[in-house]
Amino acid sequence: xxxxxxxxxxxxxxxxxxxxxxxxxxxxxxxxxxxxxxxxxxxxxxxxxxxxxxxxxxxxxxxxxxxxxxxxxxxxxxxxxxxxxxxxxxxxxxxxxxxxxxxxxxxxxxxxxxxxxxxxxxxxxxxxxxxxxxxxxxxxxxxxxxxxxxxxxxxxxxxxxxxxxxxxxxxxxxxxxxxxxxxxxxxxxxxxxxxxxxxxxxxxxxxxx
Amino acid sequence: xxxxxxxxxxxxxxxxxxxxxxxxxxxxxxxxxxxxxxxxxxxxxx
Numbered sequence: 001x002x003x004x005x006x007x008x009x010x011x012x013x014x015x016x017x018x019x020x021x022x023x024x025x026x027x028x029x030x031x032x033x034x035x036x037x038x039x040x041x042x043x044x045x046x047x048x049x050x051x052x053x054x055x056x057x058x059x060x061x062x063x064x065x066x067x068x069x070x071x072x073x074x075x076x077x078x079x080x081x082x083x084x085x086x087x088x089x090x091x092x093x094x095x096x097x098x099x100x101x102x103x104x105x106x107x108x109x110x111x112x113x114x115x116x117x118x119x120x121x122x123x124x125x126x127x128x129x130x131x132x133x134x135x136x137x138x139x140x141x142x143x144x145x146x147x148x149x150x151x152x153x154x155x156x157x158x159x160x161x162x163x164x165x166x167x168x169x170x171x172x173x174x175x176x177x178x179x180x181x182x183x184x185x186x187x188x189x190x191x192x193x194x195x196x197x198x199x200x201x202x203x204x205x206x207x208x209x
Numbered sequence: 210x211x212x213x214x215x216x217x218x219x220x221x222x223x224x225x226x227x228x229x230x231x232x233x234x235x236x237x238x239x240x241x242x243x244x245x246x247x248x249x250x251x252x253x254x255x
Contacts, residue, residue: 041242042242042243046241049237049238052230052233052234052237053234055230056226056228056230057227059223059224060224062219063219063220063222063223064215066215068211068214071211073211075213100245103250104250106251107251108250117251151211151213
């Protein structure tokens with residue numbers, strides 16, 4: 001070992017001797033392991049939920065379909081009901097999913113006034129569910145179009161696919177718009193609260209006196 | 210025009226399986242902790 005290496009080793013050891021582990025080190029490591037375990041469990045259970053729902057859908061399709069001359073037949077209202085159920089399921093899943101990942105973003109944008117941020121999220125949730133409910137009610141069919149046969153055909157499949165695509169497009173566009181607008185609103189609320197604080201400052205102090 | 214003919218056994222078994230799977234999905238959703246690992250970002254000390 002050269003002189004330089006020995007001196008380097010001594011310096012590093014001396015530095016390491018004065019370092020003490022943080023008192024909450026063990027707790028943080030355990031917390032990190034627990035978080036990792038929870039994340040893995042969430043992924044496993046999420047996959048199981050998706051598989052169960054896909055299986056349920058398949059079971060319904062098999063139960064209500066009839067095969068005649070090599071053709072799979074299903075009454076038009078069954079597909080309408082399945083699509084409506086899918087839309088409702090999509091609303092119930094997509095809302096919390098977006099909120100879960102958007103909460104950190106909103107917390108950063110509204111870091112100066114978190115109460116406004118929380119209210120904003122609740123109100124955005126309300127808008128989201130109202131939009132979904134309105135879309136489902138507007139597009140649901142209680143009788144088939146005149147060019148639809150009594151059983152599911154290409155025309156109805158096209159319509160039902162467009163129903164699902166339409167809501168995804170609307171939610172996607174509104175969500176994108178929300179991502180762009182939210183920082184502007186955050187800044188606006190921050191400036192407004194600063195302005196109001198400055199104006200209310202002297203009056204507040206007069207009241208105290 | 211072809212009409213759909215339902216087989217009672219297939220209908221009962223299919224809808225029964227679907228109900229069980231749907232119940233399983235609901236139970237899994239209800240008993241899983243879906244919260245983010247880092248907790249609520251609004252409650253973080255900044």
